[in-house]
Amino acid sequence: MTGSGTSTLTREQTDAVSAPTAPAxxxxxxxxxxxxxRGLAALCVVVFHAYQHNRTGPESAxxxxxxxxxxxxxxxxxxxxxxxxxxxxxxxxxxxxxADGAAGRPGRVLLLRRMARLFPLYATIVLVVWAVTxxxxxxxWQDLVTHLTFTQIYSDQYIFWTDGPAWSLAVEFxxxxxxALAVPLVNRAVRGRESRxxxxxxxxxxxxxxxxxxxxxxxxxxxxxxxxxxxxxxxxSAPSRGVDFAxxxxxxxxxxxGVRLGRRSRAALGLVGLVALGVLVLSRPFDVPALSEWWxxxxxxxxxxxxxxxxxxxxxxxxxxxxxxxxxxxxxxxGVYLIHEPVMRLLGSHGLLPEARSGSxxxxxxxxxxxxxxxLAWLSSRTVEAAGLRLLATMDRSGRPRDYYxxxxxxxxxxxDDSSEARGAAGGAESRAVRAGR
Numbered sequence: 001m002t003g004s005g006t007s008t009l010t011r012e013q014t015d016a017v018s019a020p021t022a023p024a025x026x027x028x029x030x031x032x033x034x035x036x037x038r039g040l041a042a043l044c045v046v047v048f049h050a051y052q053h054n055r056t057g058p059e060s061a062x063x064x065x066x067x068x069x070x071x072x073x074x075x076x077x078x079x080x081x082x083x084x085x086x087x088x089x090x091x092x093x094x095x096x097x098x099a100d101g102a103a104g105r106p107g108r109v110l111l112l113r114r115m116a117r118l119f120p121l122y123a124t125i126v127l128v129v130w131a132v133t134x135x136x137x138x139x140x141w142q143d144l145v146t147h148l149t150f151t152q153i154y155s156d157q158y159i160f161w162t163d164g165p166a167w168s169l170a171v172e173f174x175x176x177x178x179x180a181l182a183v184p185l186v187n188r189a190v191r192g193r194e195s196r197x198x199x200x201x202x203x204x205x206x207x208x209x210x211x212x213x214x215x216x217x218x219x220x221x222x223x224x225x226x227x228x229x230x231x232x233x234x235x236x237s238a239p240s241r242g243v244d245f246a247x248x249x250x251x252x253x254x255x256x257x258g259v260r261l262g263r264r265s266r267a268a269l270g271l272v273g274l275v276a277l278g279v280l281v282l283s284r285p286f287d288v289p290a291l292s293e294w295w296x297x298x299x300x301x302x303x304x305x306x307x308x309x310x311x312x313x314x315x316x317x318x319x320x321x322x323x324x325x326x327x328x329x330x331x332x333x334x335g336v337y338l339i340h341e342p343v344m345r346l347l348g349s350h351g352l353l354p355e356a357r358s359g360s361x362x363x364x365x366x367x368x369x370x371x372x373x374x375x376l377a378w379l380s381s382r383t384v385e386a387a388g389l390r391l392l393a394t395m396d397r398s399g400r401p402r403d404y405y406x407x408x409x410x411x412x413x414x415x416x417d418d419s420s421e422a423r424g425a426a427g428g429a430e431s432r433a434v435r436a437g438r
Contacts, residue, residue: 029096032311033321034085038333040326041078043370045165046340048075050366053344054356063358067282074281077299079168080244082337084303086172087248088255088311090114090179091207095249095256098190098203107183109399114176116392120384121335122169123148129162129342150174159232164341167236174238175210175245182206200257207249214242214297222290229289243297247304255311266309273306335377335385336370343376344369 051072054063062069090110097104126147134140143161146152150170152159159167186206190199217239221227227234234240261269280302284295310317320326329336344365347353353365396402 030315033317034088034307034310035333036321036323036326036330037081037085039329039331039336041081042333042337042340043329044075044078045337046370046373047363047366048072049341049344050362050369053348053353053365054358054362056356056358061358063360063362070282070284070286073286074284077277077281077303080241080296080299081303082168083172083175083241083244084248084251084300084307086175087207087245088252088307089248090176091203091249092252092255094179094183094186095200095203095253098186098199099196099256099258101190101193101196101199103191104183104187105397106399107180109395109397110183111176111180112395112399113392115173116388117385118169118172118334120388121338121380122166124380124384125163125338125342126166133162153237154233156230156232159236163338165337169338171236171238171241178210179206200253203256204250204253207246207253209246210242210249211246212242213239214244214246217242218293218297222293227290235293240293241296244300247297247300251304251308251311254308259312260314261308261312266313268309269305269312270309273302273304273309276302276305329374332374332377332381335380336373339376339380340369340373343373347372 051063055061056063062072064072094104094110126144130139130144130147134144140158140161142155143152143158146155146158147162147166147170150173152161153167153170186202189202193199193202217237221234221240229235277299280295280298285291344353347368353368354361394402
């Protein structure tokens with residue numbers, strides 16, 4: 001993602017895919033301008049939750065109906081977009097190392113880099129919100145433990161407690177761990193292989209496995225068994241989003257393989273992805289919950305097609321991706337996404353949100369939530385998240401503690417010691433001369 005200042009750009013460079021970059025040939029790997037999508041996705045989720053907050057009457061009637069209501073329900077596609085982007089961001093460096101036949105970073109580095117970016121913010125929000133909502137100990141300690149260990153997605157009771165959107169970070173964490181465990185196996189498998197296609201095939205194994213598990217899981221949940229629509233731990237589990245991550249990882253393999261498309265082909269992919277998303281949103285059968293779950297992998301396929309129109313290119317990209325307001329919000333995407341629900345709950349409990357009503361009035365609620373959420377996300381980016389990245393800077397590229405004196409070689413240190421001894425001897429002689437003069 002891009003930011004509005006130097007500090008933001010430095011923070012976001014921890015992602016493999018983030019900021020706009022110089023054209024190919026500048027002597028460095030291109031970084032793709034995708035960060036703004038996270039900001040857009042976060043704001044769309046804020047709008048949907050404001051829409052959801054404005055349900056009225058004993059039937060909890062939605063503010064809109066018809067096509068407009070269908071479009072609003074379709075905003076959950078942006079969560080699938082988060083997962084596709086994460087799969088691309090994390091697996092692209094691994095796939096590139098395989099393509100080059102080079103030793104990639106250890107798996108623990110992949111995990112630590114991602115956690116340094118997200119966990120300080122996540123843990124801070126969980127701890128603060130839990131402490132405020134559980135003023136008397138021991139409180140719902142199970143809720144706290146499951147959230148801090150990313151295991152709330154296994155509990156139908158606690159999955160949406162404390163901070164509802166946090167379930168998606170728990171799902172992501174499971175895939176971070178999976179990728180970290182897979183990296184040593186991938187590095188070992190590609191070692192000594194001279195065939196580039198064979199190395200890329202090895203890099204493709206995990207994406208294929210994730211896709212197979214995701215499809216198999218949905219078959220089990222919707223065809224082979226009859227799962228209750230309110231079994232949240234079934235529908236919001238890590239396996240249920242396996243295809244999302246697989247498609248992002250697969251796109252990373254295509255980029256690493258050197259697949260590049262011309263302008264017309266990329267424009268066509270972008271158009272196909274957008275049209276497919278529109279068709280999918282309008283055709284999703286929300287009244288048939290089991291069938292509706294299959295729209296998540298379809299959403300992710302459309303998102304991956306759209307993203308292919310951007311990343312299968314070396315640049316330069318459209319300046320629209322670098323528009324400052326868009327880039328600024330993009331740099332705060334995860335912060336806005338995690339913070340907005342506690343903000344909405346706080347404002348609602350103090351009567352600071354408009355009373356629920358039908359129509360478009362929910363947009364005022366969205367603005368009232370988005371503004372302080374963005375401000376708090378900006379503050380977090382300069383404090384909590386920055387602290388996590390400073391801790392990350394204490395280790396080198398291989399995950400070992402950084403040696404801050406590595407620029408000193410042994411001979412230089414010996415010379416420094418000799419020089420110190422010489423200065424000491426000279427000082428002693430000078431002192432003796434002074435005393436003799438007295």
